[in-house]
Amino acid sequence: MYFGLSEEQVSLQETIKKYLEDQAPLEVIKEIAAGDELKTIEIHKGLLDLGISSLLVPEEFGGLELDLLFAAVVSTALGSGTAPVPFIGAYVMAPLALNLGGNRSQKEQWLPKIASGEVLMGIAISEFIGAREDSGINFKKGKVNGRALFAIDAKNSDALIVSNKAGQLFLVHTGSSGISQTELITVDKTRISTEILFKDVKAEILPESEKDLGIINKVIDAGRIMLAADSLGAAQVMLDKAIAYSLERKQFGRQIGSFQAVKHMCAEMVAELEPCNAMVWHASHCQENIPHEARLMACHTKAHISEVSREVSKTAIEVHGGMGFTDELGLHYWFKRIGLNRQLLGSPELVREEAAKIQNFDQASDDDNKGNDEVGNPLVV
Amino acid sequence: MDLNYGQEYEDFRNEVQSFIKTNEKVNLHGAKLRSPERVEWQKKLIDHGYFARSIPKQYGGFGGEVDIIKTRIIAEEFAKSPIPKPLGGQGIQMLVPTLLELGNEEQKQTYIKPTLHGEMIWCQGYSEPNSGSDLASLQTKGELDGEEWVINGQKIWTSTAKFAQMCFCLVRTEPEAPKHQGISFLLIPMDSSGIEIRPIMQMTLDADFNEVFFTDVRIPKENIVGERGEGWKVANSILGHERGSLADPNVTMTRLNALINLMKDETIDGQRIIDKDSFRDRLLKIQGRVLAQQSNSLRILSGQINKDQNTSMARLITKLQGTELRHELEALAIDAMGELGTLYENSPHLRDNGSWQMSYMYFLGLIIGGGTSQIQKNIISERGLGMPKEPKVQGN
Structure with missing residues (x-):
């Protein structure tokens, strides 16, 4: 029994973190946030060279065929570095959707190109989880109509995976006629969200997704774990920065980190955040290895880490005092990234609702499962 | 990542499950400590290797190899x-490991076996009225008079003092030495003359704790573990055990399942509590936290098996997180019952013997006991995050 990251996983995580520290330090992130697209392309290319697009693609289609835990450690590293690149949609959800839902020829057509980095595939399935305004996708007679909000990794994509409310998945070429894209400007300038309008756009169904409605949930669960991992990485950096600042900054003739008020803020942050590592690992592991816990762990991991990372992102800024509020220090890049992750693929409230459904809370109680009540006796605590 | 324990362990789990099935009628409710039924049960558990598993046979244990996974499987199956x-308690959880590590042969022979069998109950004499979080400032005095220690002073928060035959006690024997180096770890028979016990009635209306007064109590010189002045070191060698064991996530999970059932059973205007959005969301938030702590405990377990894995931070936070979460879980049960949740003792309409209120209050006690949440945060920030200690006040 070994619960933790393998040497390979640790080294992959370290490699990507190191790459981002060198190639995408805060000054570069600031330039990208201000609109420098060339830098984004460069960093994206560098990360492709490190293999981020091939992790989940099966070997027979030119990928590494690794399990989701590898993707989770990459996502954590990307969150640490507020990496301004596609990942969760293009290299996790899209290959999973194709591999689980696609037929042989779809897989052959797309998966090798995803693995090699030639093809970028976006994901537009927010409406399956919860449609805002009048958004929503319909599929009839080989054509897709409707509007999708908050598509992930859709900008500059070659193709898109979209879903209707029933959870069937479709593939469209982004260049098809009838598609128009609008960039949505969110607080998070490190990734791009897109609105997509579909007017009679030619689409092909991923046939397995028509038979098995569990497939879209598997794709979403993987996406949710990745978002949680990203927020975990971002929150850990914010905590590290808060501690470092508290040891550097002096007031009343002392390091502010020697005041209990500040120490306790940091202790509370780490106490909440540390178990989130194990939770992300566990949830990732469950997806392929412990199917009966997979959905529940994915939902709770997304919801719980959204809550913890929000609190950490707030408290870490408070530890920095006024400086925490400035653009100069740039803590807000992590803060905002955590803010977007929280809402994507379902806010904590929505995801917890889903967790309730998964557990059949709407059904009668199961008295066989009643816990024992030996709680008052100090000897058995 | 490999969560398989392997066939040997699956077989072992089956064995434990079938033992539990065979013995499911055993009920010790109302059986007193040291009663023949309890001692018999305890011996049975040891004979099967379900308790005191790795403690040598000569000291009354099962005499098996240290096997963390088996220990875990036993805990999981018993929790269900x-x-x-x-039997738990401070003698078993704290004194026995201390004696195994630092006791002399005679002490091991004398004390471990009856303690494991539940025939000898211990209490812990650490805290004093003026030495709580700052435990090392304790003032209970021990002076050597010929072949005997003479002890004077007062201890507080001493659980099970009323039933205990023995007390392991921190006593200041070297008044001239710096505060951490002036303490010895003494073993005091509770029937010694000069000991007075006064129960402390607590908010649960039980009296689990006591004050213990020592007036010219005389005990043999050899009732010391370790050398004179080494008591702080002796006590600290196993302090981590207590903190980790105060809120096992597996027990919390069992409690969570009971809460889910409670919320399915209780109704307002005929609607089940679990179908009310606000209550259900609170439940789910707690469930998410319990799952996080369970994952964390798997990581800790893995760190015990794989020595190169560093889990020090994962371990440091468990007392703080576990006790706070458990308290919150019990609070939700009370809110789910509303006015009924305030019923207590043997009131009509009482649910689950009042265990939710009892446990809600009891866990507030555990948030404080064993190092308060605030002390835990000091430890986490200082030992875990490398933040500076609070500057010392002059003269302390």
């Missing part, structure tokens, strides 16, 4: 069932 758990 209402059959009586192995």
Whole structure:
């Protein structure tokens, strides 16, 4: 029994973190946030060279065929570095959707190109989880109509995976006629969200997704774990920065980190955040290895880490005092990234609702499962 | 990542499950400490290797190899069932490991076996009225008079003092030495003359704790573990055990399942509590936190098996997180019952013997006991995050 990251996983995580520290330090992130697209392309290319697009693609289609835990450690590293690149949609959800839902020829057509980095595939399935305004996708007679909000990794994509409310998945070429894209400007300038309008756009169904409605949930669960991992990485950096600042900054003739008020803020942050590592690992592991816990762990991991990372992102800024509020220090890049992750693929409230459904809370109680009540006796605590 | 324990362990789990099934009728409710039923049960558990598993046979244990996974499987399976758990308490959880590590042969022979069998109950004499979080400032005095220690002073928060035959006690024997180096770890028979016990009635209306007064109490010189002045070191060698064991996530999970059932059973205007959005969301938030702590405990377990894995931070936070979460879980149960949740003792309409209120209050006690949440945060920030200690006040 070994619960933790393998040497390979640790080294992959370290490699990507190191790459981002060198190639995408805060000054570069600031330039990208201000609109420098060339830098984004460069960093994206560098990360492709490190293999981020091939992790989940099966070997027979030119990928590494690794399990989701590898993707989770990459996502954590990307969150640490507020990496301004596609990942969760293009290299996790899209290959999973194709591999689980696609037929042989779809897989052959797309998966090798995803693995090699030639093809970028976006994901537009927010409406399956919860449609805002009048958004929503319909599929009839080989054509897709409707509007999708908050598509992930859709900008500059070659193709898109979209879903209707029933959870069937479709593939469209982004260049098809009838598609128009609008960039949505969110607080998070490190990734791009897109609105997509579909007017009679030619689409092909991923046939397995028509038979098995569990497939879209598997794709979403993987996406949710990745978002949680990203927020975990971002929150850990914010905590590290808060501690470092508290040891550097002096007031009343002392390091502010020697005041209990500040120490306790940091202790509370780490106490909440540390178990989130194990939770992300566990949830990732469950997806392929412990199917009966997979959905529940994915939902709770997304919801719980959204809550913890929000609190950490707030408290870490408070530890920095006024400086925490400035653009100069740039803590807000992590803060905002955590803010977007929280809402994507379902806010904590929505995801917890889903967790309730998964557990059949709407059904009668199961008295066989009643816990024992030996709680008052100090000897058995 | 490999969560398989392997066939040997699956077989072992089956064995434990079938033992539990065979013994599911055993009920020790109302059986007193040291009663023949309890001692018999305890011996049975040891004979099967479900308790005191790795403690050598000569000291009354099962004499098996240290096997963390088996220990874990036993804990998991026992937590799922209402059959009586192995006896715990400070003698078993704290004194026995201390003696195994630092006791002399005679002490091991004398004390470990009856303690494991539940025939000898211990209490812990650490805290004093003026030495709580700052435990090392303790003032209970021990002076050597010929072949005997003479002890004077007062201890507080001493649980099980009323039933205990023995007390392991921190006593200041070297008044001239710096505060951490002036303490010795003494073993005091509770029937010694000069000991007076006064129960402290607590908010649960039980009296689990006591004050213990020592007036010219005389005990043999050899009732010391370690050398004179080494008591702080002796006590600290196993302090981590207590903190980790105060809120096991597996027990919290069992409690969570009971809460889910409670919320399915209780109704307002005929609607089940679990179908009310606000209550259900609170439940789910707690469930997410319990799952996080369970994952964390798997990581800790893995760190015990794989020595190169560093889990020090994962371990440091468990007392703080576990006790706070458990308290919150019990609070939700009370809110789910509303006015009914305030019923207590043997009131009509009482649910689950009042265990939710009892446990809600009891866990507030555990948030404070064993190092308060605030002390835990000091430890986490200082030892875990490398933040500076609070500057010392002059003269302390």
